[in-house]
Amino acid sequence: MKAMVVYSTKTGNTKKVAEAILKVMPAETSIYSVENAPSPEEYAFIALGYWVDRGGPDASAKEYMTKIAGKKVCLFGTLGAYPDSDYAQKAMTNARVAIETKNEVVGEFICQGKIDPRLIDKFKSLPPEHPHAMTPERIKRHQEAAKHPNEEDFVAAQTYFRQVVARLYD
Ligand SMILES: Cc1cc2nc3c(=O)[nH]c(=O)nc-3n(C[C@H](O)[C@H](O)[C@H](O)COP(=O)(O)O)c2cc1C
Incomplete structure (x- = not known):
């Protein structure tokens, strides 16, 4: 199953988390910023990163989401609010609803970002x-x-994605 990591970032936080996640993705997984990302067509599994803007995924991530259909998608995000807040839960829900009608969301992760x-x-x-x-x-x-994101966040993201990958590729 071909996989890629695609991230949207304005100030670099989500890129750092994306690079940490890449390390636990299957070998040969490619990584792209959303601006340079290819068509999702030939990928079966996409780790998709967004930063939270006005309570939901940022516009570039959202735009890319409209191009994805029939894929397994694991979402990850960074935000200014506390990751264990109701606000963060809502932001994650907003990201999920933007993509789940046409895809299978296989996981979601969020952490704080400066x-x-x-x-x-x-x-x-x-x-x-x-x-x-x-x-x-x-x-x-x-x-x-x-x-944030700090070393602990990177480890948490890796732990999370490792078990998602294990589930998908066993
Ligand atoms: C223009 C702008 C709008 C933002 N809006 C929100 C928001 O609505 N809620 C929130 O929790 N954080 C918000 N933030 C904080 C970012 O989501 C956070 O810093 C994130 O880690 C940025 O990711 P990036 O470095 O990958 O661009 C905002 C930041 C900026 C610059």
Whole structure:
């Protein structure tokens, strides 16, 4: 079963997770950024990475998803929010529903990723009544995100994908 890893990234976090995942994919698996990814046609298994934008997969990942049909897909993502939050669960659901009607989703993984400092600067300039204005809770979350993805996330992604691959290729 021919496999590839395709990732969408704006600031590099999802690319790092994709490269960690590649190490536990079957031999000869290729890796592409979404901009350079080939047609999914000849691949049976696709590990597809997105970054979370406005609560769901980013536009480039979403666009590529529309090209995929009849495949086994394992999703992975990075986001600024906490990965064990309801928010993260919803983001994963949004990614899944974007692809599951035409494909078999064989797994999904998410971890935190540092937020572009330019976006944080924007938040800082918002008036306090704005829903994205800085609060102590938000600052804490951004500080935690700034530590990710880290070695632990890479190992978690690899552990997750290893068992997906074992299930598919046994
Ligand atoms: C323009 C923009 C919008 C974002 N929107 C969200 C969001 O809605 N929810 C969230 O949890 N994180 C959000 N983030 C944080 C990113 O999802 C997170 O930093 C991710 O790891 C970026 O991945 P990348 O480095 O592969 O581009 C946003 C970041 C940017 C730059």
